[in-house]
Amino acid sequence: MVSDLQVKVDALIQEAARGPLPAVGFQAYARDGTPIVSSFAGVQSREEDPPKPIKPDTAVFLASCTKLITSISALQLVERGLIALDDPVGKFVKQVDDFEILEGYGEDGKPKLRKPKRRITLRHLLTHSSGLAYSFFSPNIARWVDENKGVSDPAYQAFEGPLFRPLLFEPGEGYVYGVSLDIAGLVVEAVSGLNLEDYIRENITKPLHIEQDMSFFRERFAKEGRLATQYSRGPDGTLTVFPVHHLLDKEGPSAFPGGLGLFGTAPAYIQVLLALANGGAHLATHARILKPETVALLTTPQFDPVTQPNTFLGLDDFGFIEEPKIVPGHSWHNFKTVKKNHGLGGLIIGDGWKTGRSGHSLSWAGMFNTMWWIDLDKGVVGFFEAQVFPYGDPHAFGLFEQLETAVYEDLAVRSA
Numbered sequence: 001m002v003s004d005l006q007v008k009v010d011a012l013i014q015e016a017a018r019g020p021l022p023a024v025g026f027q028a029y030a031r032d033g034t035p036i037v038s039s040f041a042g043v044q045s046r047e048e049d050p051p052k053p054i055k056p057d058t059a060v061f062l063a064s065c066t067k068l069i070t071s072i073s074a075l076q077l078v079e080r081g082l083i084a085l086d087d088p089v090g091k092f093v094k095q096v097d098d099f100e101i102l103e104g105y106g107e108d109g110k111p112k113l114r115k116p117k118r119r120i121t122l123r124h125l126l127t128h129s130s131g132l133a134y135s136f137f138s139p140n141i142a143r144w145v146d147e148n149k150g151v152s153d154p155a156y157q158a159f160e161g162p163l164f165r166p167l168l169f170e171p172g173e174g175y176v177y178g179v180s181l182d183i184a185g186l187v188v189e190a191v192s193g194l195n196l197e198d199y200i201r202e203n204i205t206k207p208l209h210i211e212q213d214m215s216f217f218r219e220r221f222a223k224e225g226r227l228a229t230q231y232s233r234g235p236d237g238t239l240t241v242f243p244v245h246h247l248l249d250k251e252g253p254s255a256f257p258g259g260l261g262l263f264g265t266a267p268a269y270i271q272v273l274l275a276l277a278n279g280g281a282h283l284a285t286h287a288r289i290l291k292p293e294t295v296a297l298l299t300t301p302q303f304d305p306v307t308q309p310n311t312f313l314g315l316d317d318f319g320f321i322e323e324p325k326i327v328p329g330h331s332w333h334n335f336k337t338v339k340k341n342h343g344l345g346g347l348i349i350g351d352g353w354k355t356g357r358s359g360h361s362l363s364w365a366g367m368f369n370t371m372w373w374i375d376l377d378k379g380v381v382g383f384f385e386a387q388v389f390p391y392g393d394p395h396a397f398g399l400f401e402q403l404e405t406a407v408y409e410d411l412a413v414r415s416a
Contacts, residue, residue, distance in 0.1 A: 007412040008238025012310075012402055017042030017123075020388050020395035022146045022239065023228050024056040025266045028407045031379035033274060033283045033354050036407055040266075046230035047241060052225065056241020057213065060385045061244050062230045062262040063366025065269065067181040069200055069214075070258035071126050072272075073188045074295050076203055077124070082191050085126075088119035089183065095119055095156075095164050096183060101131065102140050110146060113166060119170045122187065125180040126344045129300045131167030133178040134161050138168055146411050151414040155252030158182055163254050175303070177341065196256035207287035208271045214264035215219035216256045218245055221263055232389045242389050260366070266383050273381035276345075298345035299362045299376065303315045305341070316358035345365075355401060369396035378411065 013024045023042035029243075043051035044058055063399050082093065090097030099120070100113040107162040116131070124130040135145040145161030157177045160371050185196045192199050197216045202384055205211040221227040247335035248261055275282055276298065280290030290298075339350030346364035349357065357363075358377035365371040369386040382404060386396040 002051060002411075003037075005037050006039070008406050009403055010041075010407075012399060013039045014041045016395065016399050017054075018347060020233075020237070021388060021399070022046050022231060023058070023060075023385075023387055024399065025054060025056070025058070025060075025385040026381040026383070026403050027056075027266050028380060028404075029270055031274070031381070032276045036380065037146045041350045044227065045238075047229060055226070056267050057265055058226050058228050059213065059263045059265055060370060060387055061218075061230050061366070061368050062214075062264050062269070063260045063368050065364060065366045065370045065372055066258060066260050066262040067299035068179050068345050068364060068372070069204060069262060069272065070185050070188065070196070071298070072204060072276075072289060073196070073199055074122060074126060074184050075344065076194070076295070077188065077191050079291055080292055081178075082123060083187070085123040089122055089187045090119055091127065093183065093186045099132075099164065100166050101169065103141055105143065107126075107175055110375060111166070112138075116167060116170050118171050118253050120183075123344070124171045125184040125187070126340050127175075128175055128177050128180050130171050130175065130178075130180045130183070131169045131176065131182065132165065132180045132398050133168050133176040134158075136177055138179065141168065143164065156250070157250060158254070159247040159257065159260060172316045179259055181259035182254060182257050186253060186272075188258065189253070189256075196258055196261075198263075202213070203290050204272070205268070207285075207289055208268075208275060208282050209285070210264075210268035210271050213253075214262060216248070216261045216263070218248060218263050218289065227263070228387045230386075230389065233393055244368075266385055269372060269383045270381060273372060273383065277374055277376060277379065277381050278299065293314060297343065298375075299343045299348060299360060301341035301348055301350075302343060303340075305342050308366060353386060353406040356412065358406065365391060367391045369393055369400075371400055378408075380407065380411070382407065 014207045017024050025040040027038045040054050042054050044054050078085055099117050103112040106112055120130045133141050135142040144166055148162050156163040163179055163182055188199055189196055201211050205214050229244040230244045231239040233239055253321055275289050276295050279292035281288045341348045343362055346362045349358055350359055352359040358375045361373055361375040363373035368389050369391055371384045374381050384400045
C-alpha cells in the first residue's frame with residue numbers, strides 16, 4: 001500500500017517536473033536504512049528527443065555536495081595519524097604558505113598584500129575559516145582573479161579562476177565560503193599519494209558499494225546514458241543549458257576539485273549519509289568510513305558564539321551581498337533568524353529549522369540545487385536533487401522545503 005506521504009511527495013515532484021524544473025529527485029531514509037520516501041520525476045535532458053526519464057540511477061552534478069566527501073577523506077587521514085586537524089597544510093601543499101592577505105587596491109591600481117600572521121590549518125579549510133573566498137563573494141577577490149587568470153599556474157584552477165589566491169582575512173579569524181575544500185582535496189592527494197578520484201573510490205565509495213555511482217568523471221555517466229543535464233534560469237524564468245563540462249574538463253593537480261567536482265546518484269549519496277548517521281559504518285557490511293568519535297566532530301560546532309560572535313554575519317546573506325544576482329535572496333533569508341554554526345562537515349542549525357529538522361542537524365547544498373541533511377536526533381537523512389542554477393532557485397528551494405516538511409509531519413503523526 002502506498003503511503004499518504006508517498007502520494008503527497010509524488011504529486012509535488014511531478015507537478016514541479018511538468019513545469020519549472022526539468023528533473024527532480026528526493027529521498028529520505030530512517031537511520032536504520034528503512035526508506036521513508038523516494039520519488040523521481042522529469043527527464044534527464046529536455047534537449048533529447050525522445051527525452052529519457054530521470055531515474056534513481058541518473059547521475060547529477062553534486063557540485064558543493066562534494067565538500068562532505070572531501071571532508072570525510074581528510075578526516076580519515078587524521079584518524080590514521082597522517083595529518084592533524086591543526087597541522088599547517090603548507091607542510092603538504094607548500095604553495096599554501098605563500099598565500100597573502102589582500103587588503104584592497106591602492107590608487108596606483110596595484111593590490112595591497114601582506115603576509116598573514118598564522119598558517120592555514122586543515123581545520124581552517126574544513127570550516128571555511130581559512131580566508132579563501134570564491135571570487136563572487138568579494139569585489140577585491142573578483143578583481144584579483146580576473147587580473148590573474150592568465151598569470152597564475154594553469155594547472156591549479158578553480159571553476160571561477162586561479163585556485164591559489166589571496167586571503168580575505170587572517171586564517172581562523174572569520175568565515176567565508178570559497179575554495180578551502182579544493183585545497184583540502186590537494187592535501188588529501190599529497191598526504192595519501194593518490195589522486196582524489198582514486199582515494200575516494202578506495203576509501204569511501206567501494207566500502208559503501210557505490211563506486212559505480214559516484215565519480216569525478218562526468219563522461220562515464222554520459223556514455224552510460226544516465227547523466228542529467230544542468231540548466232541555468234534567466235531573469236525571465238527561461239532555462240538554458242549550463243555547460244558544466246567546460247568547468248571540469250581539465251588537466252593538472254586540481255583536475256579533481258574537492259570543493260565541487262563529483263557527479264553521483266541520489267541513492268549513492270544516501271548511503272554516505274546513512275553511514276554517518278550510524279557512526280561511520282555501512283549498515284549491511286559494517287565497513288567503516290569514519291570512527292564514531294570522528295563523526296561526532298562533523299556535527300560539533302567549531303566556532304565559539306561568545307568569543308567569535310561575528311563569525312557568521314556573512315553567512316546570514318551567505319556572502320552574496322556583493323553579487324546579489326548570483327543567488328536569489330529567497331534561499332538563505334530563512335536562516336537569518338536561526339542560530340547557526342559550522343562543523344567539520346557542514347552547516348549546523350542550532351535550534352532546528354521550520355521544516356521540523358532538529359537542532360544540531362548537519363546539512364549543505366550545491367549550486368545546482370542539490371541538498372542533503374543528517375538529523376541525528378530524529379534519525380533521518382535526506383537528499384534532494386534539481387539541476388538548475390543558481391542555488392536558491394525559488395522553484396527548487398521552495399519545493400525542497402515542502403518535501404522536507406512533509407517528511408517531518410509524517411514522522412510526527414507516526415510517532416504520536
